[in-house]
Amino acid sequence: MSIRLRCPALMLMLCLWMSGCTPTAETQLDEQRNPHYLAGKEKLGALDYKGAIESFERAVEDNPRSAFAHFELGVLYEQRESDYATALYHYNKALKLRPNGHPAEIIRQRIPGCKQELVKADSLAIINPNALRETENLRAQNAALRSQVEQLQAQLASRPITPITGNATPVSREVPSPSGSSAPPTGSETSLGNRTPPSSSTTGSSTGTSASRGRTHVVRAGETVTSIARRYSVKPGSLLAANPGLDPRRMKIGQTLNVPAQ
Numbered sequence: 206m207s208i209r210l211r212c213p214a215l216m217l218m219l220c221l222w223m224s225g226c227t228p229t230a231e232t233q234l235d236e237q238r239n240p241h242y243l244a245g246k247e248k249l250g251a252l253d254y255k256g257a258i259e260s261f262e263r264a265v266e267d268n269p270r271s272a273f274a275h276f277e278l279g280v281l282y283e284q285r286e287s288d289y290a291t292a293l294y295h296y297n298k299a300l301k302l303r304p305n306g307h308p309a310e311i312i313r314q315r316i317p318g319c320k321q322e323l324v325k326a327d328s329l330a331i332i333n334p335n336a337l338r339e340t341e342n343l344r345a346q347n348a349a350l351r352s353q354v355e356q357l358q359a360q361l362a363s364r365p366i367t368p369i370t371g372n373a374t375p376v377s378r379e380v381p382s383p384s385g386s387s388a389p390p391t392g393s394e395t396s397l398g399n400r401t402p403p404s405s406s407t408t409g410s411s412t413g414t415s416a417s418r419g420r421t422h423v424v425r426a427g428e429t430v431t432s433i434a435r436r437y438s439v440k441p442g443s444l445l446a447a448n449p450g451l452d453p454r455r456m457k458i459g460q461t462l463n464v465p466a467q
Contacts, residue, residue: 233306236271239264245277254285255352255459262458275299276308279315282426287344289319289326291426341436348423349461420464424456437464 236242245260258281264274279295282288296312296319303309422433430453434441445451447465 233273236264236268236273239267239271239274241267242271242274242277245274249277254281257281258286258458270302272299272302273308275302276312279312283315283319286425287322288425289322293319293323338436342420345422346420348459349421352423352459352461422462422464424458424460424462426458428456429453430456433462433464438467439465 241260241264245257245264248254248257248260258278261274261278261281264271265278268274275295276299279292279299282295283292286292293316296316300309300312300316420437422437424433430441430444430451434444437444443465444462445453447463451462
């Protein structure tokens with residue numbers, strides 16, 4: 206009786222195997238159909254690397270066994286963020302989930318390079334920790350400047366273009382009289398040509414404001430308020446005070462924080 210029950214089940218499994226309906230193929234197809242994964246691929250095509258990282262992170266949250274999402278995150282953290290430790294984490298996760306299929310061979314070729322970069326960073330930290338700290342600060346400033354440039358480009362792209370008309374009011378100038386002395390300016394000349402220079406108090410206040418600004422830090426994966434404060438040798442309370450409204454439990458990757466002076 207048991208043999209009769211097993212035969213149909215074996216035949217069904219054999220038919221599924223011959224038709225190519227294996228669980229691995231279905232899993233790969235589901236990974237690529239994930240809406241967050243598709244959004245990440247679209248943002249990659251638009252060169253929006255920060256947005257692509259956020260989308261692939263959400264894809265991993267939806268499906269922690271998505272080897273393709275882990276692979277894309279590994280490439281982004283390696284090539285765009287220079288965060289080799291996080292890149293290795295995602296590479297190893299993807300390799301563990303899919304050791305034989307695509308993209309296992311690509312991952313095996315990239316892992317040694319990430320390890321070499323980590324060794325360089327460790328050597329630099331031992332030999333010259335100040336140089337490593339300065340490098341990290343420059344990298345954070347570069348990321349902040351790049352984010353500001355992207356925001357300015359978005360603002361310029363959304364600003365309507367104002368056509369230039371030919372009815373511009375000409376600025377009158379002083380015309381010397383025949384005797385060689387300049388004629389007294391009229392009312393329009395006084396309002397347009399002789400503008401009052403900004404007062405020294407205004408200039409001083411703007412200079413003081415720009416001078417009082419502290420450094421900035423771009424949040425990366427795995428960082429907390431305590432770890433960021435320790436990096437810049439400041440107290441966590443001072444870091445929170447410099448960023449009103451900051452929720453330490455909901456910091457996002459790519460978020461820019463103000464770092465107070467030591």
